[in-house]
Amino acid sequence: MTEIPRTRWETSENSGFAAHFSELIATGGDIEGEARLADALLPRGATVLDAGAGFGRVGAALQARGHHVVAAEKDPDLVAMAAEHYPDLPMVRTDILALTPDLLAEAGHPTTYDLVVLVGNVIVLLAPDTEQRALRTLAALLAEGGRILVGFHMKEAPTSSARAYPFEQFVADVEAVGLKVQHRFGSYELAPANDDYCVAVLSLV
Known part of the structure; x- marks a missing residue:
């Protein structure tokens, strides 16, 4: 099996993350901005993989x-937090690099999305030099016409452990794995x- 390196998230101090979002939830803050755009990209009743x-x-x-959503998260503390806040959300505890059709099928989930x-x-908190590998892994899980929504x-x-990722380098990594940038926003x-x-x-070429 190919080695799964530790992510930048795992090797840094991120203790304020859970507290920040717990406060937003408690005070009715908006935590669904990404979801609104994702929903607009989809037909009703679509299959969605929430990676990381x-x-x-x-x-x-x-x-x-x-x-129909499947969430994938490696951090055990965040998986536990998900079980507390969203007990009905299907969750697979795994690194993004380990997401394969076989792993998803064994857990009873769809293999394409x-x-x-x-x-x-x-994407800027992945293990160093694994951006292409992660994008390739996720591209292999796309259904016909499927897309990837990325934001960074x-x-x-917000965390010092994240890498700088210029758009030109991001595009080069995207295109190296057979994807293309279909739309870009700020x-x-x-x-x-x-x-x-x-x-x-992102979509398949």
Whole structure:
């Protein structure tokens, strides 16, 4: 089996993440911006894989909108938090690099998806030099016509452990694995593209 390296998330201090989102939930803050855009990309009742799901806020929002969602998260604390906040959200505890049709099938989940959600800076918190590998892994799980929704800070992410990921380098990695950037925006509200934040919709070439 190919080695699964430790992610930047695993090798850094991220203790404030859970507290931040717990407070947002408790105070009625908006935690569904990514989900609203994802929902707009989909037909009703679509299959969605929330890769690097955290505690499941995006996947749960899409599930509430009638989609068939599977969340994948490696961090045991976030998996436990997901079970607390969203007990009905199907969750697979796994690294993104280990997501295979066989693993999903063994867990009783679909092996292809209409949309893979990769938001919340997940791509800039992967293990170093695994961006192409992760994108290739997720591309292999796309159904016909399926797409990947990616969102990340290109320069300064909320955590110091995240890498800088210039758009040109991101595009090179995307194209190297047989994907293309179908759309690019500067926010989940479809702001114009900018140099700080990237929201991209990827499709197979």
